[in-house]
Amino acid sequence: MTQPLIQPSALNREPVSPILKWAGGKTRLMPELLARLPESWDAYYEPFVGGGALFFRMGPDQARISDLNYELVNVYTVTRDRVNALIAALKGLEYNRDTYYGMRALDPETLDPVARAARMIYLNRTCFNGLYRVNRRGQFNVPMGRYRDPVICQTDRLLKASVRLQQTDILHAGYADAVADATEGDFVYFDPPYQPLTSTANFTSYTAGAFDEDDQAVLAKTFTELGERGVRCMLSNSDTPLIRDLYSEHHIDRVMAPRAISRKATGRAAVAEVIVRNYEP
Missing domain, CATH: 3.40.50.150 (Vaccinia Virus protein VP39)
Structure with a gap:
């Protein structure tokens, strides 16, 4: 480089x-x-x-x-390479309890890259406090957040991010x-x-x-x-x-x-x- x-x-x-x-x-x-x-x-x-x-x-x-965190890497890769397909997938998702827990229950490894990225962004926009946390098995386990009308698809932001990522090497x-x-x-x-400030302040569970x-x-x-x-x-x-x-x-x-x-x-x-x-x- x-x-x-x-x-x-x-x-x-x-x-x-x-x-x-x-x-x-x-x-x-x-x-x-x-x-x-x-x-x-x-x-x-x-x-x-x-x-x-x-x-x-x-x-x-x-x-x-x-x-x-492979979910994170996949989001950036798809945003760089297939942003229009990602936007279309996000626009088809609704904010409600059934959709949220249905998306959370999906095994991301069974999804194609675009659907996998859309799942990640959807959960990030709608989960409690935008927190990303997985259990020991690597499963996302954050409950649904309480929002009035969250914006799931930020089209302009995704398009600008895609442009910025064009010359970027993205690695897992x-x-x-x-x-x-x-x-x-x-x-x-x-x-x-x-490094945690206290024994209970450990926020390192972004991967398994x-x-x-x-x-x-x-x-x-x-x-x-x-x-x-x-x-x-x-x-x-x-x-x-x-x-x-x-x-x-x-x-x-x-x-x-x-x-x-x-x-x-x-x-x-x-x-x-x-x-x-x-x-x-």
Whole structure:
């Protein structure tokens, strides 16, 4: 992945909104992230893409986004390659209890890519708080939300996202494989499952696996190794002693981030996070 350096003027492009609601999404933290981007970069990598707020805001000319959540990867791939078919599938879905639990009960592996992406977007738009959660068997298990009239098919947003995804490499892969070919001058943004602030605040069930302290340590090692290769890296995570210790050799900024998804509205107050960089502020 090589190209001329992307200049900051690329950020003057029309912002594109994420097409999925996502726990830990970075829309509300966007000013802090944009203020800390490197001055220039070659290829852009986002290996824990989630809702992709930073990717969609930046609109890099050449990028690779990836995730271990196959449903998520499929949504982005279909949005890039078959957006009109996706829009048609979404327009045929209604918001009611029978449709919701019928869609939730479907085995996504039995569906074609377009139907699978439409199922994912439908559940995301209509489930409780837009939360994505699976059980140990990998089955989506979030109950139906209570909305007056949710917009299931955001046609304009999907079309704009499709345009932005056209030059993007989309992978179903772990972060290590996704950034393996990053070279000097490239830029990687890591937004991994956060280190829980408490024993009950674990929101890492976006795939059937988990992301524990050992995984955080391996990620920190990858972050350092990429820097040694001349790759610029930025990472978001919780402001915890473990995270500060793992990234103590790098630049750490403390920021306050609103919580968009919580079971109770009172649990959505701003909390402290860190933004870590391996390049000079």
